[in-house]
Amino acid sequence: MVNDLIIAGSISSPTVRLDASRGVMELTGESYPQNAFDFFAPIIEWARQFLREGSTPLCLELRLSYLNTSSTKCMIDLLDLLENAHKSGRSARVAWFCDKENDRAREAAEEFREDVTLPFEIVLEGPGQ
Amino acid sequence: MSFRRDSQDPDPFLERTREVLADPAYTGNPLLEQYRELADRYAHVIRTFMKTVHISDGYQLRLKELNAALDEAVRTDYLTGLMNRRAFFDRVRPELSRSRRHERSLCILMGDIDRFKAVNDQYGHDVGDMVLRETARTFASSLRSEDLKVRWGGEEFLALLPETDANGAAAAAEKLRSVIEQSAIDVAGSSIRVTISIGIAEERGDDPEAAIRAADQALLEAKRTGRNRVVVAAP
Numbered sequence: 224m225v226n227d228l229i230i231a232g233s234i235s236s237p238t239v240r241l242d243a244s245r246g247v248m249e250l251t252g253e254s255y256p257q258n259a260f261d262f263f264a265p266i267i268e269w270a271r272q273f274l275r276e277g278s279t280p281l282c283l284e285l286r287l288s289y290l291n292t293s294s295t296k297c298m299i300d301l302l303d304l305l306e307n308a309h310k311s312g313r314s315a316r317v318a319w320f321c322d323k324e325n326d327r328a329r330e331a332a333e334e335f336r337e338d339v340t341l342p343f344e345i346v347l348e349g350p351g352q
Numbered sequence: 353m354s355f356r357r358d359s360q361d362p363d364p365f366l367e368r369t370r371e372v373l374a375d376p377a378y379t380g381n382p383l384l385e386q387y388r389e390l391a392d393r394y395a396h397v398i399r400t401f402m403k404t405v406h407i408s409d410g411y412q413l414r415l416k417e418l419n420a421a422l423d424e425a426v427r428t429d430y431l432t433g434l435m436n437r438r439a440f441f442d443r444v445r446p447e448l449s450r451s452r453r454h455e456r457s458l459c460i461l462m463g464d465i466d467r468f469k470a471v472n473d474q475y476g477h478d479v480g481d482m483v484l485r486e487t488a489r490t491f492a493s494s495l496r497s498e499d500l501k502v503r504w505g506g507e508e509f510l511a512l513l514p515e516t517d518a519n520g521a522a523a524a525a526e527k528l529r530s531v532i533e534q535s536a537i538d539v540a541g542s543s544i545r546v547t548i549s550i551g552i553a554e555e556r557g558d559d560p561e562a563a564i565r566a567a568d569q570a571l572l573e574a575k576r577t578g579r580n581r582v583v584v585a586a587p
């Protein structure tokens with residue numbers, strides 16, 4: 224079984240909580256780390272292992288108000304991974320929480336959703352919730 | 353533009369390749385199966401690339417919007433919504449050159465609420481802030497849209513009046529003084545009235561600081577000679 228993975232957030236990188244027993248991946252904050260590919264590699268690897276090993280449904284919970292270009296690319300890769308799992312019958316879904324006053328963040332979430340068929344919910348919430 | 357999963361391939365070469373690969377004559381050829389896989393991956397990479405660029409553009413737009421809002425915020429006085437000193441000094445030089453180019457005069461108007469400290473002492477700072485806000489509103493609405501209206505200091509307001517000579521400025525100042533004198537500010541169950549003293553100076557050179565000092569001197573003169581008055585600095 225995959226171990227839980229927790230990465231403390233910083234000003235330029237989100238707080239990451241990957242909970243294997245609940246099957247929840249939480250990313251909260253802004254994402255513009257020095258090297259987004261290095262930052263996302265263990266997260267993507269975790270998801271790959273989780274989806275390979277068990278049968279627990281996987282939920283990706285995102286509260287990301289800003290992603291730089293390479294983080295955006297990594298997020299698309301992560302979504303691709305979940306999408307492929309979904310297509311091969313594995314239960315995987317996305318909940319993207321957006322500040323309701325940040326139209327651009329919502330539009331970005333819609334853009335991410337456009338290319339996938341897995342359940343993808345965009346939830347508008349008040350700032351700081 | 354966006355590339356959906358079902359949309360056309362964005363590359364005409366890829367489209368032709370797919371047509372060739374669709375020919376039943378090639379079915380089962382292992383090399384062409386590889387080729388087909390390669391074409392699929394290539395299409396996927398292009399889609400991901402375009403998607404990334406497009407989403408990234410959206411985030412950049414958000415940053416630009418936040419920058420613009422921040423720029424606006426650093427130029428605005430938070431309490432009254434008038435310009436602050438920084439915004440004024442950014443605007444005053446272009447206004448001076450414009451008025452010199454058109455050989456028009458320009459005036460500085462400096463106003464200060466009379467005995468404002470007594471309002472704060474009697475009613476508290478929250479009420480004082482409301483009085484400031486209301487006076488700023490009257491100040492802004494009594495002047496023309498092209499005048500620069502600034503919160504200069506605590507209870508001190510400055511306006512730059514383009515294409516206005518001392519007589520015009522004195523008329524505008526008198527109207528302002530009179531409107532403020534007649535307005536009651538209803539706050540916290542009280543009806544508060546304040547008056548304003550105003551100094552005016554006509555700007556003649558290209559030294560805004562000198563005109564501001566002259567207006568300030570005229571304002572002191574208005575205070576000294578009884579308050580609730582308009583004084584025009586001698587040329």
